[in-house]
Amino acid sequence: MRQNIVCQFSAILFVGLTAYSTLSPQGYAAHSREKPPNIVLILADDLGYGDIGCFGQQTLQTPRLNDMARQGMRFTQFYAGSTICGPSRSVLLTGKHTGHTAVRGNITEPVAVQPEQLTLSSVLKEAGYATACIGKWGVGTPDNITNPNDIGFDHFFGYVNMWHAHNFYPEFLIRNGHIQQLQNKVGVEWEKWRDSKLPDWGTGVADKRVQYAPDLFVEDALHFIRINRDRPFFLFFSMNVPHANNEVIENGMEVPALDELALKDWPEPEKGFAAMIRNIDRDTGRILDLLKELGIEENTMVVFTSDNGPHEEGGHDPEFFNSNGELRGIKRDLYEGGIRVPTIVRWPSTVDFDSVSDHIGYFGDFVATAADLAGVETPEGLDSISFAPTLKGHPELQKKHEYLYWEYYERGGMQAVRFGNWKAIRQPMHSGTIELFDLSKDTLEEHDSALNHPELVSLAGEYMNNSHEADSNWKIRPSRDD
Structure with a gap:
């Protein structure tokens, strides 16, 4: 028995609108005969290699992710694109490592992936996929708020600026290049991230907390899936948890409710961190449940991974839950704990159940893999190798990198x-x-x-x-x- 090999870059495409999901008749007709797999790429933010049960976590409970691993493949030697968020996402989208990709760090100057550059999203869009990114963009510091739409996403809903994404109760989010006001009211503004005509990304601690951004994101991801069930789609569900609100030093692990975790004899930031892990697990389960409900789980590849190793911000101590497992280092290190990330692929019709792979791959490989699965040629000039043979149970056919950098x-x-x-x-x-x-x-x-x-x-x-x-x-x- 095997799972669908659609495991690479599904992302949670913002699905509050229907216009962005429209696929051209030519594009859909060209791929309707062999319908390629849907791809859902779920990217956690600062989740350590040891933060989930199927990768060794002993305290935090992640039943849905554990089930996903049993129903699919765990990659034990898979790497992020970088040890911090911006370049890691740039590597994922461009298929080029940090010695070549456009965004190689987190800076306030306007540096971003440009429209003329090939991306994972543009490759899949050209192949006839409806494409969406929902959540944290975080790919550099664009000088406009349409950057995700400019480089291949039909739909975007979330934070365009990475520092804005530190606030879980923002006053506004960006929807397809437009500001969407929320009901949260913030009393302390951050310093402007740069001199710009754009609105202050900044917001500190919300005085009025009504709309928790991670909850808005999963609802839109579910809607996107529903309205695109009959066509190939790529959803990049880019979470901003378990990242901290870095402006809140003592307890930046903000969640709507701790529930049963409030009774734990743990420091408050660790209770918040645990609640974030619980919510990540829950929301991943909601996506898997919807795919089953719609009858499309067999031909949908779901990938779950993290953008880099665990953090130590907002009062969180990565040693408290042994977030990096048996690895050395955390976020901002190039030791294994900073860049090796927990990675699961579930694709019921294609990927072997309860399988484990020690294939050495990294975020840059998503572009070649997606092209392979979509039935189009892999673009040239990339640092990208398809790991589709591994997903399909043919490790003997799997090409390998001479090295990763x-x-x-x-x-x-x-x-x-x-x-x-x-x-x-x-x-x-x-x-x-x-x-x-x-x-x-x-x-x-x-x-x-x-x-x-x-x-x-x-x-x-x-x-x-x-x-x-x-x-x-x-x-x-x-x-x-x-």
């Missing part, structure tokens, strides 16, 4: 490569000493093997040097990203 511009900059069982990290970027770890024996990256394998250190340095393309937008900085 990451670079990060904070803290003096750092680079990392994964090649085979080896992982190398150089810090500072370009000039630092290279550490070398054998992940087959040293998952915690505790034992530097560089002195014993100078030839591998040299090879890792070549990979790093060859992978970095200079970009005037990206300079090494000492400050910390959000």
Whole structure:
């Protein structure tokens, strides 16, 4: 028995409107014969490798995600595009690693994926899919509020600016390039994220809390699925939890209700964090239930993953629930805990039930995989390999990366490569000493093997040097990203 291999980039396309979901007759007719799988990509924000039960979590309860894993495939060596949100999403959308992609960090200057650049969404839209992104955009700092629609999404509903997404009770959200006012009233404004004609993204702690953005997002995602049930669709459901409201230092883990978790003898931020994990699990289950109700679950690939490792903001301590599992490092590290992410793919008609893959892949592979599943040619010039053979139960046909590459511009900059069982990290970027770890024996990256394998250190340095393309937008900085 197998599950549908539609597991890559389903995202929760904002579905409050019907206009954005219209598919051209030519596009739909061209794909109606072999109807390609629907794709739902659910992306959690700052969820650690060890935060869900099927990846080792012992305290927090995630029954729906555990069931999803039993009904599909767990990827145990899958990586985010970066160790922070903006570049990680850029890698996912462009199919290019952080040495090549447009957005390589979180900065306030206007840098974004541009309309002329190929994206995951534009590839699927061209293939006849209705496309939507719902939730946190967070792909750089665009100088307009139509950026998601400009690069291939028929529909967008959420936060265009990543700092705006830190507020769970915003005064407004963006719907297809227009401001949608909410009923929340905020008393403390943040400093403007930049001098702009756009409205203040800022909002601090809401005095009047009525509409919790994550709840609005899942309702729109469900609506999008309902109105596109009869055509191929791609939903990018981009959550902004369990990220913290970084402006609330003591307890930025904001949720509408703690319910039974209020009785726990835990610090308040940890209760909020646990409630966020509970809600992530619940909302993923609601999407899976709707697919079954509509009779389309067999041909829908649902992917669940996270944009980077666990955070330590808003009063949350990643050690409290052992959020990075048996890995070293957290968000903003290039050790495994910062970039290896829990990844599940469910596709009942195609993906083997209760299966586990140690295939080494990363966010950049979503573009090639989506093109493969949609039946179109994979664009050239990408750092992307389709993992469809693995999903379809043919690991012998699976191509492999020679290496995976990451670079990060904070803290003096750092680079990392994964090649085979080896992982190398150089810090500072370009000039630092290279550490070398054998992940087959040293998952915690505790034992530097560089002195014993100078030839591998040299090879890792070549990979790093060859992978970095200079970009005037990206300079090494000492400050910390959000």
